[in-house]
Amino acid sequence: MIEVHDVRKQFGKVQALAGATFTAADGQITALLGPNGAGKTTLLRTLVGLLKRDHGHIAIDGVDPAVDPMRVRRNIGVLTDQFGLYDRLSTREYLTYFGELNGMARPAISTRIAEVSELLALDDILERRAKGFSQGQRIKVALARTLLHRPRHLLLDEPSRGLDVMSTRALRRALAALKADGCCVIMATHVMQEVIHSCDDVIVIAGGATVAQGTPQALCARTGLESLEDAFVSLVGTEEGIEL
Numbered sequence: 001m002i003e004v005h006d007v008r009k010q011f012g013k014v015q016a017l018a019g020a021t022f023t024a025a026d027g028q029i030t031a032l033l034g035p036n037g038a039g040k041t042t043l044l045r046t047l048v049g050l051l052k053r054d055h056g057h058i059a060i061d062g063v064d065p066a067v068d069p070m071r072v073r074r075n076i077g078v079l080t081d082q083f084g085l086y087d088r089l090s091t092r093e094y095l096t097y098f099g100e101l102n103g104m105a106r107p108a109i110s111t112r113i114a115e116v117s118e119l120l121a122l123d124d125i126l127e128r129r130a131k132g133f134s135q136g137q138r139i140k141v142a143l144a145r146t147l148l149h150r151p152r153h154l155l156l157d158e159p160s161r162g163l164d165v166m167s168t169r170a171l172r173r174a175l176a177a178l179k180a181d182g183c184c185v186i187m188a189t190h191v192m193q194e195v196i197h198s199c200d201d202v203i204v205i206a207g208g209a210t211v212a213q214g215t216p217q218a219l220c221a222r223t224g225l226e227s228l229e230d231a232f233v234s235l236v237g238t239e240e241g242i243e244l
């Protein structure tokens with residue numbers, strides 16, 4: 001479980017987070033929805049201890065990432081906008097390297113590579129070097145790395161960007177498997193279809209603060225609107241940040 005209370009973060013004069021408060025439960029996919037510049041990426045980076053918050057409280061299964069970032073990172077997988085692939089390594093070599101960094105034994109790594117490869121349909125690029133990979137292929141390999149050590153928590157920053165229909169389906173399958181496994185997943189996205197299809201709970205963030213949290217149905221009911229897209233626009237007061 002991820003608990004966040006009144007988290008604030010300032011970069012110079014920019015107040016990137018101005019009171020983010022929410023809880024993300026285990027066994028659920030929680031969407032983080034907000035217009036451009038709302039503070040989603042800053043929030044995800046703060047959750048994993050990559051950024052130091054100025055104020056507020058964060059607990060990942062009871063552990064504060066500012067106090068014990070290494071313990072938090074052992075149990076968390078993070079997909080950011082920096083995929084960090086190595087051009088000279090094949091997908092298998094890359095995943096093996098990260099498995100070893102996470103303390104996994106070679107046989108366990110091989111088994112797990114086969115599993116994530118099937119889940120994300122990586123077969124055709126497993127033995128290829130990353131140089132020349134398309135955007136979608138890069139995201140899939142980065143996502144495979146994120147899932148490899150079976151983290152209990154996952155933070156995904158726009159995982160569906162650049163994915164074709166087959167890869168989007170592979171992502172959905174992966175999310176459903178993680179959910180069934182009891183993982184706590186937070187997914188920042190602009191894509192309403194992904195929220196409607198995959199997410200149980202939605203956090204709406206604007207101006208660095210949480211403006212609402214609830215199921216897509218609860219957010220529609222709260223705003224008296226029929227579609228999640230209309231509810232989102234009503235809650236944040238702008239159409240910016242939506243992809244259908």
Ligand SMILES: Nc1ncnc2c1ncn2[C@@H]1O[C@H](COP(=O)(O)OP(=O)(O)OP(=O)(O)O)[C@@H](O)[C@H]1O
Pocket residue numbers: 011012014015016034035036037038039040041042043
């Ligand atoms: N390192 C930084 N230095 C200065 N300002 C920053 C930094 N990182 C983020 N910001 C600012 O903080 C605010 C929140 O940015 P953030 O990237 O968290 O938003 P976001 O919701 O992820 O946006 P998007 O949907 O466009 O990716 C923005 O105004 C951004 O310009």
